Amino acid sequence: MGHREDLLEGAKKCLVEKGFVGTTARDVVKASGANLASIGYHYGSKDALMTEAFLALIQEWGDQFTAKVKGDGGSLERFRSVWDGVHAGHEESGPIWAASMEVALTRDRLPELRALLAASQGEGRKGLVSMFTGVPEEDLTAEDLRTAGAFYQALLNGFMLQWLFDPASAATPAELTEGMRRAVAAMARTAPSAGE
Template sequence: MSNRDDLMAAAKQCLREKGFTRTTARDLAAVSGVSLAAIGYHFGSKEALLSQAMIEATAEWVGELETALASEIDPNAPLAIRFETVWTRILEVATANRQLWAANFEVSPYIDAMPEVREVMAAAQEKAREGLAELFQGAVRPDDPAANRAVGAFHYALMTGVLAQWLIDPERAPSARDLTQALRIIAADVAG
């Protein structure tokens, strides 16, 4: 592996073990076996490296989720069944990546001081909205990108809210079944 690759692997490991704010440049250099100067050379800053690592690790998490769901979800299944199945898997995979999700929330209060991190995170958020629309709905509407974005934004907001609750109090955070029940109640109220 190259120094850049070693630093990225070290950053992902440190995010999982220490989180975003507790990881130091020295931690990254020690875990990667690369000099401190290599961080600046390859990524510009420790924060830029960690944010890129967080995005890549989150993409790996999403890939793991998609792989798990690919064999389980019938594309013709009713939305409520798809919804509960996706949420069951999200919570299972999130459990295995708890510190990574904590790191995602941990960076939020500092985002104004890190414009380069904000830019990378905003781009990743937009991509996540697109992916979530397809993951939950089963298909996107090629003729209506505004509808796709709205659906993706809804699922993204729900996901971040549920994961925040789960990080704080996993025993009382909503389950996949709770979320599906709520969706049915809300849909009935909207339709009625």
């Protein structure tokens, strides 16, 4: 591996162990074996490196179970299967989700980092919509990402926040799926008829 890859691996390690706020550039250098100047050379800033490390960790997390997702796109079976995968990896992904919550809660104290993470939300939404619907990422529209993507992202963030706050009372995949079934059934009962 070169310095760029070493830095990324070191940043991923620091992110899991110390979070965004607790990680310094020197921590990344120590974990990677690279030198301090190489952060700026390869990534522009420590925050840009940490953002890339976060995105890489999220991608690795999703890759662990995406291939195992079952069911037709948009089905309750697929919905449940995705949540089974999310739930199965929640122990390992806890530090990653805690780091993202950490940045969200810093409000305006880390503006560069927040801006970098906000810019990456589209990619995250794209992966989520594809995972839940089975539609290839390249076939998704901007509207898909703004609607379904935002919806799935809100569910995912809510699930992880429940788990981080109190794992014992967090919803299970079966409960989330039943909740979705009930919500859809209630909406179908109250939907206006075609002539209205």
